[in-house]
Amino acid sequence: MTVTPASLRAAYDEFSTAPDALVQARIDYATQQCDSTAWGALLDQGITLLACHMLALSPSARDLRLQQDSANTVYWLQYCDLRHKIGLVASLRVA
Numbered sequence: 001m002t003v004t005p006a007s008l009r010a011a012y013d014e015f016s017t018a019p020d021a022l023v024q025a026r027i028d029y030a031t032q033q034c035d036s037t038a039w040g041a042l043l044d045q046g047i048t049l050l051a052c053h054m055l056a057l058s059p060s061a062r063d064l065r066l067q068q069d070s071a072n073t074v075y076w077l078q079y080c081d082l083r084h085k086i087g088l089v090a091s092l093r094v095a
Contacts, residue, residue: 001044002044003027003030003031003044003047003048003051004024004027005020005023005024005027007044007048008023008027008048008051008052009023011048012048012052012075015052015055018055022055022058023051023055026051026052026054026055027047027051029050029051029054030046030047030048030050030051030054031047033050034046034047034050038086038087038088039086039088040086042082042086045082046079046082046083049075049076049078049079049082050075050079052073052075053073053075053076053079056073056075057071057073
């Protein structure tokens with residue numbers, strides 16, 4: 001399956017009002033950062049969580065951050081937990 005704005009919103013409806021172009025741009029970025037071989041069957045979940053994290057960092061989504069002055073989001077914490085579970089503990093790869 002491929003991550004789309006519709007599939008992201010189905011999983012995380014808090015992004016229902018985000019413009020399609022913005023959601024797609026964040027999905028595209030996340031897709032570049034997640035290696036399909038390393039992520040395997042969890043690829044779509046990793047892409048979705050990273051895209052949600054990037055969306056939550058936008059100025060209009062400040063209320064989705066764990067702290068207003070922080071770059072941490074619940075999506076980032078879930079993404080990092082998933083990376084750890086599949087054995088990816090290094091930093092994000094550069095596209």
